[in-house]
Amino acid sequence: MIAMNYRFVLPADYDMAVIRQRIASKGHLLDGFPELEFKAYLYADIHSQTWPATQNVYAPFYLWQGSGGMRQFLCGPGFAVLQGDFGRPDVLSWIPLCQHVSTSVQQARFAVRxxxxxxxxxxxxxLEQQQLQWLGEQQQRGALASISAFDPQRWQLLRFTLWAAPLALHSQQEGYEVGYLAQGQAARGTA
Structure with missing residues (x-):
């Protein structure tokens, strides 16, 4: 498994309806993608009535079964279009220590990173044992997906969760709304 994320911080006056429309029109294109567990189309909107943010951000998050699907996506036409529209992002990736994806993950409307x-x-x-305990705690709290992963280059820990409803955030957490959740072949069992 590989967790992957990139972020585009957008101007404060950016019309986030453009991002929501992009998600609505393109989100389904990754349904059934090889080796993809899921792609959460995340955004943060400073004008959101549901979960206001401190900055406008478009930040898709992926969980891959392996590097083949990730490579195919990054070298493919969809990512080329994204680069043309927003520029080439820094693509961050992490090795999961533990993860759980609920069968109800499609109900996800909010994410915490x-x-x-x-x-x-x-x-x-x-660290791995501690993260397994954290994973269990998130499941008990109702998380629809929980991923704990690490980057062995930056020695950085990622905790990512998907939720049906917004929750209070701590200072190190970033909150996002989920515009769409695509599930690939890996999640659908059609590989």
Whole structure:
């Protein structure tokens, strides 16, 4: 598994209806994509009545079964169009320590992303055990998907969750609305 995310921070006066329309017209194009568990089309809108943000952001998040699907997407025409429209983003990726995706994941309307540094003194086996406990806690709280992953280049921990309703955020967390959730062949069992 590979978690992947990129973000475009947009001007404060950007019309986020353009992003919502882009998601509505293009979101379904990744349904059935090879090796894709899901793609959450995320956005944050400073004018949202539901979950106001501090900045306008378009930030798709992916969970891949393997690198083949990720490569196919990044080298394909859809990503080329995205680059033409917004420029080439820094594509971040993480190796999952643990993950759970509910059969009800299509009900996701909100996402929370949290990044933190992994101290050099922290044993990774200990971190993995802690994240398994965190995963269980998120399931008990009603998360529709929970992913804990790490980047061994930046030594960064990612915690990502999908929810049916918004919740209170902590200072290190970023909240997003989910415009669409595409599920690939991996999730549909049609690989």
């Amino acid at each position: 949290e990044l933190s540094a992994i101290p050099p003194s922290r044993p990774l086996a200990e």
